[in-house]
Amino acid sequence: MVERRLIVLVVALALWSAAVIEKLASLQLVHHEEYARKARAHQEVVRPIPASRGTIYDRNGQPLAMSLPTQSVTVNPTKLPDLGVAAELLEQVLHMRGSGLYDKLKQACDKGRGYFIVKRQITPEEAENVRALPVDWIDVENTSQRHYPKKIAAHVLGGVDFAEKGNAGIEKGLEELLHGEAGQEMLLTDVKRRGIASWQSTEPKPGTALTLTIDERLQFVAERELAAQVVAKGATSGSAVVMNPSTGDILVLASYPTFDPNEPPQSDDDPARENHATGIAFEPGSVFKVITLSAALETTKLTPASLIDCGNGILNLPGGRVVHEAEAHGGYGILSMADVLKHSSNIGAIRIGTVVGKQNMYDYVRRFGFSQYTGIPIPGESHGSLRPLIRWSANSLASISMGAEVSVTTLQLAQAISVVANGGLLVKPRLVLKRGGQTVPLQPPVRVIQPETAFTMRKLMEAVVMPGGTGYPEARLEGYSAAGKTGTAQIFDTTAKRYTHNYNGSFAGMTPLTNPSIVVVVTLNGTHGDLGYGGRAAAPVFHAIASEALRIMEVPRDLPDDAPKTLVAAQKTPRDDEVALAALGEGPNILQDAVDDARSAPRPNEVAVLGPTVPNFKGMTMRDVLAEAASRGLTVLPDGSGTARIQDPPPGSILRQGERIRVRFAR
Amino acid sequence: MATLPAFLRWMEATRPEASVKQAQPRAMRDPYRLRALPQDNVFFYCKKIDNSRLVREPDPQAKSACWSAIGVASLAVAILAGVLVPGAASTISGYRLESLRAEERRLVDERRSLDLQEAELLSPERLDKLAHNQNLVTPKSNQVFHLDGGQSDTAAVAMVKK
Numbered sequence: 001m002v003e004r005r006l007i008v009l010v011v012a013l014a015l016w017s018a019a020v021i022e023k024l025a026s027l028q029l030v031h032h033e034e035y036a037r038k039a040r041a042h043q044e045v046v047r048p049i050p051a052s053r054g055t056i057y058d059r060n061g062q063p064l065a066m067s068l069p070t071q072s073v074t075v076n077p078t079k080l081p082d083l084g085v086a087a088e089l090l091e092q093v094l095h096m097r098g099s100g101l102y103d104k105l106k107q108a109c110d111k112g113r114g115y116f117i118v119k120r121q122i123t124p125e126e127a128e129n130v131r132a133l134p135v136d137w138i139d140v141e142n143t144s145q146r147h148y149p150k151k152i153a154a155h156v157l158g159g160v161d162f163a164e165k166g167n168a169g170i171e172k173g174l175e176e177l178l179h180g181e182a183g184q185e186m187l188l189t190d191v192k193r194r195g196i197a198s199w200q201s202t203e204p205k206p207g208t209a210l211t212l213t214i215d216e217r218l219q220f221v222a223e224r225e226l227a228a229q230v231v232a233k234g235a236t237s238g239s240a241v242v243m244n245p246s247t248g249d250i251l252v253l254a255s256y257p258t259f260d261p262n263e264p265p266q267s268d269d270d271p272a273r274e275n276h277a278t279g280i281a282f283e284p285g286s287v288f289k290v291i292t293l294s295a296a297l298e299t300t301k302l303t304p305a306s307l308i309d310c311g312n313g314i315l316n317l318p319g320g321r322v323v324h325e326a327e328a329h330g331g332y333g334i335l336s337m338a339d340v341l342k343h344s345s346n347i348g349a350i351r352i353g354t355v356v357g358k359q360n361m362y363d364y365v366r367r368f369g370f371s372q373y374t375g376i377p378i379p380g381e382s383h384g385s386l387r388p389l390i391r392w393s394a395n396s397l398a399s400i401s402m403g404a405e406v407s408v409t410t411l412q413l414a415q416a417i418s419v420v421a422n423g424g425l426l427v428k429p430r431l432v433l434k435r436g437g438q439t440v441p442l443q444p445p446v447r448v449i450q451p452e453t454a455f456t457m458r459k460l461m462e463a464v465v466m467p468g469g470t471g472y473p474e475a476r477l478e479g480y481s482a483a484g485k486t487g488t489a490q491i492f493d494t495t496a497k498r499y500t501h502n503y504n505g506s507f508a509g510m511t512p513l514t515n516p517s518i519v520v521v522v523t524l525n526g527t528h529g530d531l532g533y534g535g536r537a538a539a540p541v542f543h544a545i546a547s548e549a550l551r552i553m554e555v556p557r558d559l560p561d562d563a564p565k566t567l568v569a570a571q572k573t574p575r576d577d578e579v580a581l582a583a584l585g586e587g588p589n590i591l592q593d594a595v596d597d598a599r600s601a602p603r604p605n606e607v608a609v610l611g612p613t614v615p616n617f618k619g620m621t622m623r624d625v626l627a628e629a630a631s632r633g634l635t636v637l638p639d640g641s642g643t644a645r646i647q648d649p650p651p652g653s654i655l656r657q658g659e660r661i662r663v664r665f666a667r
Numbered sequence: 668m669a670t671l672p673a674f675l676r677w678m679e680a681t682r683p684e685a686s687v688k689q690a691q692p693r694a695m696r697d698p699y700r701l702r703a704l705p706q707d708n709v710f711f712y713c714k715k716i717d718n719s720r721l722v723r724e725p726d727p728q729a730k731s732a733c734w735s736a737i738g739v740a741s742l743a744v745a746i747l748a749g750v751l752v753p754g755a756a757s758t759i760s761g762y763r764l765e766s767l768r769a770e771e772r773r774l775v776d777e778r779r780s781l782d783l784q785e786a787e788l789l790s791p792e793r794l795d796k797l798a799h800n801q802n803l804v805t806p807k808s809n810q811v812f813h814l815d816g817g818q819s820d821t822a823a824v825a826m827v828k829k
Contacts (some may be wrong), residue, residue, distance in 0.1 A: 062786065062789065063783070063786045066782065066783060068776070068780055068783060069779075147783050149783055149786035149790060150786065150787075150790045150791065150792075151790065151792065152791065187765070188761070195761070195762070195765030195766075195769070196761040196762060197757075197761040197764070197765070217791055219791075220791035220795070221791075224795075478807060547807075551805075551806065551811055
C-alpha cells in the first residue's frame with residue numbers, strides 16, 4: 001500500500017517537474033526572443049540625447065546666439081477623448097486662457113493631424129503640473145530654444161524657425177555647421193521608471209560653435225549711432241561696415257532698421273529684416289571716384305598734380321546730355337586731380353574717367369571686387385550691378401566715373417576701400433573667425449593696384465577730411481589722422497523714370513592714415529536736402545564709429561590733440577625725448593593744416609600737453625634755421641630763400657606732437 | 668492528556684468552596700458546563716521525570732560533522748554572495764550612475780542657463796544704460812592714455828599721483 005502511494009507521488013512529482021521544465025524550455029528557448037522583446041519594451045526606454053545647436057560668439061568670446069533646453073507640451077488631437085475637456089484642462093494647467101485652444105485642437109483634429117504642439121517653452125512648474133495629470137494623451141517633449149542675449153547684429157545672425165533651423169543670416173548660411181544631430185540612448189528602467197543602466201545607441205553630434213569676427217562693442221556703437229543718424233536725417237534706412245583692411249575681418253556689419261532676433265518674423269517681407277549692408281545695392285555716387293582715380297593713377301600718366309579742366313561746372317556729353325555741377329558742388333574751373341577728389345568734382349571725375357578709357361575702367365571696377373559676390377556666408381547677398389562692357393552706352397563711362405550707372409553694396413565698398421588702405425591688395429571679407437576652435441584661414445589676397453598708387457590715394461583721400469574737403473569737419477578725428485571720401489547719389493525713381501532729390505549719402509574712410517587699422521563705410525539711404533549729403537549725413541557716423549573703434553582697439557594716436565584740463569595742470573616741462581617723439585610722429589597734411597592749425601592754435605593762456613617751445617627763427621638763414629631745428633629735434637618746412645621772415649606757429653608757442661614748423665624765407 | 672473541561676473541573680476542585688458547590692442539588696448545576704470525559708484523571712496524569720543526572724556523551728564525529736556543515740554552509744553563502752553581490756552591486760551602481768548622469772545633465776543645462784543670464788547682463792545695451800544712469804561717459808581719445816611704458820603715459824602717471 002505504502003509503496004503504491006510512493007510510486008504515485010513520484011510519478012506526480014515527475015510529471016510536475018516535466019511540466020515545469022517544459023514551460024521553462026518554452027519560455028527560455030522556444031519563445032525567448034518574443035518574451036525578451038516584450039520585456040525590453042517594458043523595461044527599456046529610448047531616450048533622445050540632445051545635441052544643442054552651435055553657439056555663436058563674437059571675436060572676444062561673448063555669446064551672440066546660444067541654445068537652451070526647454071520643454072513643449074504636445075498632444076495627438078485624434079486620440080483626445082473629449083476636445084472640450086482637453087482644451088479646458090490644458091488652458092488651465094498651461095495658463096492659456098483665451099488662447100482659442102479648442103478651435104485649434106478642433107481644426108487639427110478635423111485635418112487628421114496626429115501631432116499638435118500645445119505650448120512651447122513651458123516653465124518647469126508647468127511641466128510638473130502637466131506630468132501630474134492622470135491622463136496619457138499629453139506628452140511633454142524636451143526641445144531646444146535659441147536665444148540672442150545681446151540683441152545686436154540681428155542681420156548678421158539672422159534667426160531660426162520653430163524647429164530651430166536657420167531661416168536668415170549666418171544661422172541659415174552655415175546651417176549645416178550649426179545644427180546638431182540628437183543621439184539616442186537605451187535606458188533600462190525599473191518598475192518605477194527609474195534608470196538602472198543606459199547605453200548610447202546613436203551618438204549625438206552637437207553643432208559646431210562659431211566665432212565671428214564681429215566685435216559686439218563696436219557693433220553696438222555702430223547700430224546706436226546709425227539708428228540715431230537715420231532718424232535725425234529722416235532717412236529710410238542705413239548701413240555701416242567696419243573692416244580690418246589687412247585681414248578682411250568684418251568688425252561691424254550693421255543695418256537699420258533692425259529687429260530683435262529673439263522675436264519670430266511678423267511677415268515674410270518685413271523691411272526691418274532686409275540686410276542693407278550686404279543685400280541691397282545702391283548707386284555709390286562720388287565714393288566711386290576713388291576707383292576712377294586709382295585706375296587713372298595706374299593706367300594713365302595722370303598724377304595728383306595733373307590739372308583737370310572742370311569746365312566751370314558744365315560739361316557736354318555725347319548725345320546732348322549736359323552735366324551741371326554748379327548745383328551740387330559749385331562750378332570749378334581747373335583743378336588738380338587731387339582737388340578733383342577733395343572737392344568731389346563730377347566733371348573732373350568724368351574727365352579723368354575719359355582718359356582712363358572704357359576697358360580700363362571696367363577692368364578696375366571688377367578688380368576692386370564690384371559686381372561680384374564677396375563670399376560672405378550670409379544668404380541673400382547682392383553682387384551689385386555693372387553692365388558688361390559691350391552694353392555700355394556712350395555715356396556709361398562718364399556715369400560710372402562719378403559713381404552712377406553702377407550699384408554696389410556697403411560691404412563691397414568696404415572691400416574696395418580696404419584695397420587702398422592695405423597697400424593695394426584685395427582681401428576677401430571674413431565673417432567667421434573660428435569654426436569649432438579652428439581658425440578659418442585667410443584667403444590669399446590679390447594685387448589690384450600698386451602700393452605707390454594706394455599710398456597716393458590715401459594722401460588724396462586725406463584731403464577730403466581736411467579743411468575745404470567735402471568730409472570736413474564731420475569726418476575729422478581727434479588724435480588720429482583719417483582719410484575718406486564722401487558720396488551723395490540721387491535716388492532714381494523707377495516709377496517716374498527720373499532722379500529724385502532723395503539721396504544715398506555715404507562716407508567711406510580709413511584711419512589712422514599711416515597704417516590703417518580700420519576701414520569704415522557708412523551709408524544712409526533716403527536722405528534729403530543739403531544735410532542729406534554724404535559729408536553731412538554719413539560722415540558723423542563714421543566719426544563716432546571710428547573714434548570708438550580706435551579707443552577699443554587701443555590704436556596709438558598719431559596726431560596731437562587737446563588734453564583735458566586735469567592733465568594740463570599736471571603737465572610739466574616736456575622732456576627731450578618727448579620732443580624727439582613729436583618730431584618723429586607722422587604729421588597731417590601740411591598745407592591743409594596751416595589753416596587748421598591757425599584756427600586751433602593754442603591761445604596765450606592755454607598750455608599744450610606735450611611738445612617743445614617753438615624757437616624764434618626770424619632773421620636767420622635757412623642753414624641756421626635747419627641747424628637750430630635739428631638740434632632741438634624739430635622738423636622745419638622751409639619755403640623760399642633768403643632769411644626767415646614768417647614762421648608758423650609763432651615763436652614761443654608750444655609745438656604739438658607731430659606738428660611741424662613752416663618757415664617762409666625772403667630776401 | 669486531559670481535555671479542557673476536565674482541566675477546568677480540576678481547577679475548581681482545588682478550590683475550598685468546590686466541595687460546598689458539589690453538595691448542591693443536581694438541578695442547580697450550570698447547564699452550560701461541559702461534562703467530563705471518561706478517564707479524565709488518567710489522561711491528566713503528569714509523571715515527573717528527573718533528568719538531572721543524565722549527561723550527554725561526547726561525540727567527536729558529531730562535532731566534526733557540525734563544523735563541516737558550518738563550513739559547507741559558509742562556502743555556499745560565499746559562493747552565493749559571489750554570484751549575487753556583483754549583480755546587486757551593479758544594479759545599485761546603475762541606479763547611482765543614472766542618478767549622477769541626470770544630475771550632470773541638469774547641471775549642464777543650468778550652466779548654460781547661467782551663461783545666458785551672464786551674457787544678457789553683459790550686453791552692451793544694458794551696460795550703456797547703467798553707465799548713463801551713473802553719469803559715466805565714454806572717454807574721448809585724448810583722455811585715454813595707454814600705460815605701456817611709452818612716452819605718452821607721463822601725463823597719466825602725473826594724474827594718478829595727483
